[in-house]
Amino acid sequence: MAAEEEQGFRPLDEASLLAYIKATPALASRLGGGGSLDSIEIKEVGDGNLNFVYIVQSEAGAIVVKQVRVRPTLTPTGPLRSASLSFLTLTAPRSGGKRNTQALPYVRCVGDSWPMTRERAYFEASTLREHGRLCPEHTPEVYHFDRTLSLMGMRYIEPPHIILRKGLVAGVEYPLLADHMSDYMAKTLFFTSLLYNNTTDHKNGVAKYSANVEMCRLTEQVVFSDPYRVSKFNRWTSPYLDKDAEAVREDDELKLEVAGLKSMFIERAQALIHGDLHTGSIMVTEGSTQVIDPEFGFYGPMGFDIGAFLGNLILAYYAQNGHADQANDRKAYKKWILKTIEESWNLFQKKFVELWNKHKESNGEAYLPDIYNKPKLLSVVQKKYMTNLFHDSLGFGSAKMIRRIVGIAHVEDLESIKDASKRAECERAALNCAKTILKGRHQFETIEQVVEHIQSFDQD
Amino acid sequence: MAAEEEQGFRPLDEASLLAYIKATPALASRLGGGGSLDSIEIKEVGDGNLNFVYIVQSEAGAIVVKQVRVRPTLTPTGPLRSASLSFLTLTAPRSGGKRNTQALPYVRCVGDSWPMTRERAYFEASTLREHGRLCPEHTPEVYHFDRTLSLMGMRYIEPPHIILRKGLVAGVEYPLLADHMSDYMAKTLFFTSLLYNNTTDHKNGVAKYSANVEMCRLTEQVVFSDPYRVSKFNRWTSPYLDKDAEAVREDDELKLEVAGLKSMFIERAQALIHGDLHTGSIMVTEGSTQVIDPEFGFYGPMGFDIGAFLGNLILAYYAQNGHADQANDRKAYKKWILKTIEESWNLFQKKFVELWNKHKESNGEAYLPDIYNKPKLLSVVQKKYMTNLFHDSLGFGSAKMIRRIVGIAHVEDLESIKDASKRAECERAALNCAKTILKGRHQFETIEQVVEHIQSFDQD
Numbered sequence: 001m002a003a004e005e006e007q008g009f010r011p012l013d014e015a016s017l018l019a020y021i022k023a024t025p026a027l028a029s030r031l032g033g034g035g036s037l038d039s040i041e042i043k044e045v046g047d048g049n050l051n052f053v054y055i056v057q058s059e060a061g062a063i064v065v066k067q068v069r070v071r072p073t074l075t076p077t078g079p080l081r082s083a084s085l086s087f088l089t090l091t092a093p094r095s096g097g098k099r100n101t102q103a104l105p106y107v108r109c110v111g112d113s114w115p116m117t118r119e120r121a122y123f124e125a126s127t128l129r130e131h132g133r134l135c136p137e138h139t140p141e142v143y144h145f146d147r148t149l150s151l152m153g154m155r156y157i158e159p160p161h162i163i164l165r166k167g168l169v170a171g172v173e174y175p176l177l178a179d180h181m182s183d184y185m186a187k188t189l190f191f192t193s194l195l196y197n198n199t200t201d202h203k204n205g206v207a208k209y210s211a212n213v214e215m216c217r218l219t220e221q222v223v224f225s226d227p228y229r230v231s232k233f234n235r236w237t238s239p240y241l242d243k244d245a246e247a248v249r250e251d252d253e254l255k256l257e258v259a260g261l262k263s264m265f266i267e268r269a270q271a272l273i274h275g276d277l278h279t280g281s282i283m284v285t286e287g288s289t290q291v292i293d294p295e296f297g298f299y300g301p302m303g304f305d306i307g308a309f310l311g312n313l314i315l316a317y318y319a320q321n322g323h324a325d326q327a328n329d330r331k332a333y334k335k336w337i338l339k340t341i342e343e344s345w346n347l348f349q350k351k352f353v354e355l356w357n358k359h360k361e362s363n364g365e366a367y368l369p370d371i372y373n374k375p376k377l378l379s380v381v382q383k384k385y386m387t388n389l390f391h392d393s394l395g396f397g398s399a400k401m402i403r404r405i406v407g408i409a410h411v412e413d414l415e416s417i418k419d420a421s422k423r424a425e426c427e428r429a430a431l432n433c434a435k436t437i438l439k440g441r442h443q444f445e446t447i448e449q450v451v452e453h454i455q456s457f458d459q460d
Numbered sequence: 461m462a463a464e465e466e467q468g469f470r471p472l473d474e475a476s477l478l479a480y481i482k483a484t485p486a487l488a489s490r491l492g493g494g495g496s497l498d499s500i501e502i503k504e505v506g507d508g509n510l511n512f513v514y515i516v517q518s519e520a521g522a523i524v525v526k527q528v529r530v531r532p533t534l535t536p537t538g539p540l541r542s543a544s545l546s547f548l549t550l551t552a553p554r555s556g557g558k559r560n561t562q563a564l565p566y567v568r569c570v571g572d573s574w575p576m577t578r579e580r581a582y583f584e585a586s587t588l589r590e591h592g593r594l595c596p597e598h599t600p601e602v603y604h605f606d607r608t609l610s611l612m613g614m615r616y617i618e619p620p621h622i623i624l625r626k627g628l629v630a631g632v633e634y635p636l637l638a639d640h641m642s643d644y645m646a647k648t649l650f651f652t653s654l655l656y657n658n659t660t661d662h663k664n665g666v667a668k669y670s671a672n673v674e675m676c677r678l679t680e681q682v683v684f685s686d687p688y689r690v691s692k693f694n695r696w697t698s699p700y701l702d703k704d705a706e707a708v709r710e711d712d713e714l715k716l717e718v719a720g721l722k723s724m725f726i727e728r729a730q731a732l733i734h735g736d737l738h739t740g741s742i743m744v745t746e747g748s749t750q751v752i753d754p755e756f757g758f759y760g761p762m763g764f765d766i767g768a769f770l771g772n773l774i775l776a777y778y779a780q781n782g783h784a785d786q787a788n789d790r791k792a793y794k795k796w797i798l799k800t801i802e803e804s805w806n807l808f809q810k811k812f813v814e815l816w817n818k819h820k821e822s823n824g825e826a827y828l829p830d831i832y833n834k835p836k837l838l839s840v841v842q843k844k845y846m847t848n849l850f851h852d853s854l855g856f857g858s859a860k861m862i863r864r865i866v867g868i869a870h871v872e873d874l875e876s877i878k879d880a881s882k883r884a885e886c887e888r889a890a891l892n893c894a895k896t897i898l899k900g901r902h903q904f905e906t907i908e909q910v911v912e913h914i915q916s917f918d919q920d
Binding site: 194199200202203204206207208210211213216217220225228229230252255256259260262263266267268269270365366367368370371372374376377380381384 | 654659660662663664666667668670671673676677680685688689690712715716719720722723726727728729730825826827828830831832834836837840841844
């Protein structure tokens with residue numbers, strides 16, 4: 001870190017931030033400029049301890065400023081705050097669960113040294129800008145990025161936006177969620193793939209984001225490795241799931257499949273993916289959906305994004321039995337989640353293929369027009385492509401479910417179920433569902449079949 | 461090009477090369493240094509018009525100096541020279557074949573502008589050095605590389621080394637070829653993959669070689685695109701193969717499969733591959749095998765290298781009927797080629813898995829020891845990996861065969877058959893074999909089955 005600090009980095013406090021904003025037209029103008037700047041109020045809202053996040057408001061406007069925290073204050077004993085701009089949805093060990101005295105916050109999980117370089121802010125800003133260009137409706141605007149300070153000024157995603165995961169825990173329906181997310185995924189993935197781009201642009205992007213390697217390594221460890229071995233960072237609802245966690249570690253068929261997904265995650269530069277597209281990276285109101293926090297952005301397999309979203313919806317589904325009470329049995333809500341899963345994939349598929357058809361005369365290197373633009377052939381090609389993408393998505397989605405149950409970082413959907421026995425029941429159903437999907441994903445032809453499969457594991 | 465020249469590049473002639481060598485200790489020392497330098501003789505041997513290649517000899521030693529030719533002298537009408545250090549094995553239109561007045565040398569095939577930047581020399585030198593570190597037995601040593609001048613000094617691969625392809629045309633057996641090539645492929649591919657390396661090193665390599673994009677684009681066009689569409693650069697033995705070439709362009713199943721291979725070629729950074737490992741990139745004597753010209757080196761799918769080598773051996777096999785005469789019916793030689801194909805894969809597989817077992821405790825990110833080092837699981841994992849690699853190799857190998865028959869660049873093995881009707885017969889057999897392997901590659905379990913398949917298309 002010393003070396004980084006020498007390179008001009010300095011953490012800003014409220015006073016220096018105020019001066020910085022006044023001196024930076026791209027930020028000052030968003031707050032009205034001139035006299036409006038005298039009315040600025042700065043509120044630090046935190047961000048799971050990994051970033052400084054400030055809401056900056058004047059009489060004329062509001063922005064968010066986010067700066068990487070170089071020396072995070074580790075809080076090994078208390079739950080980490082889950083802020084609106086959370087880096088990851090973190091949940092610390094809770095009562096009723098297995099308490100591992102060695103447990104440290106997520107951020108420490110890849111060793112003693114701080115694993116995530118300041119440069120993650122650069123990749124976050126770059127991905128936000130690129131995705132924002134392709135899908136401005138669902139990506140917050142970046143007003144300013146300062147690489148030296150690892151500091152970004154961006155749109156303030158105002159109330160009543162909340163993190164989608166919190167809405168799912170509360171049982172709130174978002175009627176446009178599938179429509180919006182399918183839009184976001186179709187546009188960001190299609191337009192950064194070889195279906196649209198030529199090889200030169202593609203390889204430029206691959207080279208640039210290859211440097212976001214620390215974030216990729218973190219994913220590799222916590223998603224594809226730790227859940228399948230004894231690791232001091234793993235935890236689960238003990239003692240209920242002790243045997244289940246052990247079974248994951250002993251399941252050779254599962255490990256064989258996970259290895260294939262891990263290699264695909266590292267080797268396959270299919271599109272500029274968000275890299276962490278769970279329900280904690282999405283802010284929503286009834287009519288708005290905003291995707292945030294692409295600090296893990298890189299050229300990877302599309303299915304990793306689609307799977308993250310779908311997998312986290314499935315986790316939300318299995319958590320509902322733990323949230324049901326006399327006032328609300330959550331049955332209708334579970335149906336809504338399943339419908340959202342179904343529509344998210346089906347709409348994604350439809351929009352993605354529509355983009356493909358619309359741009360079939362483009363520079364995309366993968367399927368050149370003079371070879372593939374015959375109606376029947378193109379349709380066969382698209383069917384094969386979408387089937388592969390569907391199976392990739394199911395694989396990655398399942399892997400992400402598994403790691404949220406027996407790995408280091410859990411999800412609030414399940415963690416907030418206070419009764420450990422009840423929680424374990426929900427988790428076991430989710431785990432068994434995920435294991436079977438992961439192993440049998442090539443058998444699924446439609447998302448409706450997957451939804452049926454999900455329901456079959458529901459203990460309700 | 462003007463911009464490049466401004467960056468300090470200047471083509472050397474024999475006089476300036478002599479001065480350069482004397483002023484460059486890494487080269488002068490190879491020629492004995494001191495008084496020995498007075499005895500230097502320089503012979504330009506050419507290189508298919510794409511590079512200046514000089515053999516530099518003194519009384520004390522010899523080296524080869526290769527410099528990129530920035531403004532190649534295009535010779536659209538005459539056959540390009542096939543030199544010992546050929547950039548690619550080029551063969552111009554010949555009598556008996558289809559003469560297309562629009563035909564231009566290979567090097568012009570991607571448009572009017574010179575497609576290959578001088579930087580290809582950098583990637584050639586880098587790949588030679590990296591592969592040389594991993595497999596010095598079969599990689600010529602690089603003594604010196606000057607990036608400004610795109611100039612490399614390297615081992616002089618002395619007579620009686622000849623280009624393997626010429627030996628195959630002449631009917632010469634190389635008893636150690638399979639052993640040597642399997643060694644080269646196993647070492648260079650294993651040690652540059654995630655089976656051995658961690659993600660950080662891997663992504664560093666990927667980023668570096670992503671800049672060799674012009675060479676990748678050339679491959680994409682001539683291997684995966686042009687043969688499947690009408691292109692003025694395509695040619696074939698006309699009129700005999702007119703229908704066959706058309707059938708390739710109309711074969712939707714084939715095009716579907718080729719699209720998958722093309723995407724894999726661009727997207728999948730599996731290992732640092734040679735990128736052009738045909739039999740014209742290999743120099744041999746009875747006891748020595750040296751792999752040259754990795755100007756196409758980048759992180760791509762391993763099967764592309766293995767397939768290039770095997771596919772070109774299969775082409776050599778089908779060419780033999782055209783070389784048979786009363787003095788030599790080539791039957792024994794054909795058996796040797798088939799045996800070499802068989803042994804190359806089987807030895808490769810054996811050595812690759814041996815390296816894997818030997819280094820199973822290494823830093824390789826793909827299969828972490830504490831998850832996969834259980835004898836039964838590791839063996840299942842390896843079997844799956846090798847099966848996938850086998851199918852990839854068959855796919856890429858077939859694609860490379862097809863393009864050598866109906867695409868722009870043909871192979872001397874077939875081109876040197878003077879009787880066009882006879883040549884077309886050999887080519888048709890090779891083409892039909894390749895098409896069926898490409899489409900049905902997942903059905904093959906062993907290389908012996910492939911060899912049987914090859915023989916079944918032999919018209920002899």
